[in-house]
Amino acid sequence: MPGDRPTCGSLLAAESSRPAGRLPLARWTLPSLSPARTPAKVISFLAAVLHKKGTREDIENNMPEFLLKSMKKDPSSTARKMFLIVAPLSVLYNWKDELDTWGYFRVIVLHGSKKDSELIRLKQKRCEIALTTYETLRLCLEELNSLEWSAVIVDEAHRIKNPKARVTEVMKAVKCKVRIGLTGTILQNNMKELWCVMDWAVPGLLGSRIHFKKQFSDPVEHGQRHTATKRELATGRKAMHRLAKKMSGWFLRRTKTLIKGQLPKKEDRMVYCSLTDFQKAVYQTVLETEDVALILTSSQPCTCGSGQKRRKCCYKTNSQGDTVKTLCLSYLTVLQKVANHVALLQAASTSKHQETLTKRICSQVFSRFPDFVQKSKDAAFETLSDPKYSGKMKVLQQLLNHFRKHRDKVLLFSFSTKLLDVLQQYCMASGLDYRRLDGSTKSEERLKIVKEFNSSQDVNICLVSTM
Structure with missing residues (x-):
């Protein structure tokens, strides 16, 4: 229905959308989204919208309604505002941790075995922020659409790139006037995917698919061919400029260059390992x-x-x-x-x-x-982890000995989980305390493992699957 279509939305793109950075609570404005700090800035934005002060007053306002009334305290009208954050399961609890770290919010996690009980709390408007996954949103779409959301914020918004995909249909069916998408992945220079994501964030901004293809997609793609004529090149550039101008108020892109002065110096070293x-x-x-x-x-x-x-x-x-x-x-x-x-x-x-x-x-x-x-x-x-059977293992053994002396933290990435098994056996045989993250790690355990690795001085190795 036309009345259900969003009147405001945006696609906020950064080079990384993982909760990683730490920002002071005082920074509540949202001038831009810096890479690797997107969730922290979203939290700052939500704190500002909900009139959080970063003081004990926020804690008092988070008390149950009957306690607030008994204290003769008029609950703020902002308590009625509710925000829905949709994120992949792999980062869902990272969002919860960041929200708990940087503000006093009433947050519920709509996922897993407690989903039904949390849904009851949600319908009673006993929260300010609801966290859920794409799959849970699909299962509970009708119940969630019965509520009035101030905004829906979608992490990894590039998942909404296929017009025919079920995830796209579900996300477009969410009733909310304000939609904000976060993505750390460039849309692969695919014009159709760009239209799909933008049409979710701001429906109608780029017209229908047929209109977009005729006015923007085709001219740009024809102008990029190595056989393109001068006229096609010029037409393609004009179409790209018109597209950029049309999206300028809705699409924000931020790269690491904005915060390169705040990041530690990075040094890449490639070590060639000869075979044994x-x-x-x-x-x-x-x-x-x-x-x-x-x-x-x-x-x-x-x-x-x-x-x-x-x-x-x-x-x-x-x-x-x-x-x-x-x-x-x-x-x-x-x-x-x-x-x-x-x-x-x-x-x-x-x-x-x-x-x-x-x-x-x-x-x-x-x-x-x-x-x-x-x-x-x-x-x-597969448990044979003797370095003499692998040139990489011989080099790794020396590197780990060096890092242990300096008490450095080490992340060991591998595309192969079977190789991670070998590395795990090596750590066990060498008496090294380690942690492991791969596809079989439960979402609830991921955050615990990351915290242990970051905080414990004894755990300085983490084995990670790139898959």
């Missing part, structure tokens, strides 16, 4: 297999004299029926594992075919290393 003798032997054995020989000669003329390439003629597959393309991708994965840690070869693969292939390679390779095979029988293969 064991890894080299395994690597070489892999390269000497018949499959790799088939891959390396696949572009040569076929021996039958047809004039075609081997992979398109008589050598399309190996003896097991695997195509050259399949083998190429499989062996790249195998070599990548060997270069990281040979123990990864024995870890369960994502596909049965990959697992079968890996086992076949292992049978050829490990016959040369009887002591290693015996060790793998005595202990689970």
Whole structure:
């Protein structure tokens, strides 16, 4: 319905939307959103809107209604204002922690087993800020739409980028006049995604999808082609300027350059780790297999004299029926594992075919290393964390010894959770106190782990999955 459409909204973009920074409570204005401090500034904004003073008066105003009345204190009209914050589950409790840290707010978390009881409190307007996830919002959309929200604030707003996605439909169905989106991810230069997010924040600002495509998307994309004519280049630039002007009052982008003076100096160092003798032997054995020989000669003329390439003629597959393309991708994965840690070869693969292939390679390779095979029988293969089996581990061992002497905090990131298992076993074998964060870590535990890592002097290593 037209009456339900927002009359005000914005998309606030920063390079990072994770709750990380610390801001004084006195800073309650919202002139801009600095990277990595977006939640803190949103909290400052909410504190200003709710007339928080950062004093004991805020605590008193947060008392139950009957106590406020018994104290003959007139509850502020701002108590009736309610704000809805929607965030991914992974950062939901970070928001709660930041709100508790920087202000005296009546906050409820609408998620998990306490969802129903918290929903009752919410309907009784016994809170100022409600925190929920995208999924819970979808499940409780009707109940939440029955309430009057002063504003809805969406973290990771770039999730609303697909017009046909269920998450987009749900977010557009939320009844609220003021919508604020936070994102730390550039919208991948995709004009359709940009329109979708902006149409959620300020419906109608950029017109319909067809209008936007004709007036902005097509001219800009045509002007970016390497074959574009001068007229198309000029038309594309004009369209981009018109689009930027139209969005200027609604889209705020802030980069780290604004606060580079406040950030500690960053120093990047790339360390090249040579393979150990064991890894080299395994690597070489892999390269000497018949499959790799088939891959390396696949572009040569076929021996039958047809004039075609081997992979398109008589050598399309190996003896097991695997195509050259399949083998190429499989062996790249195998070599990548060997270069990281040979123990990864024995870890369960994502596909049965990959697992079968890996086992076949292992049978050829490990016959040369009887002591290693015996060790793998005595202990689970993936738990072998001896640095001599990995060049990276040898370098890491020296780095960790150096960092421990200086009591530095260390974050160890890995794309592979199986490699995290190896690192975890190494920490245990070396008596190092550590914490671990990956996809299996419960959302309630994440905040606890981060706090322990940040505050405890004994815990100086955290293993983190980049996934």
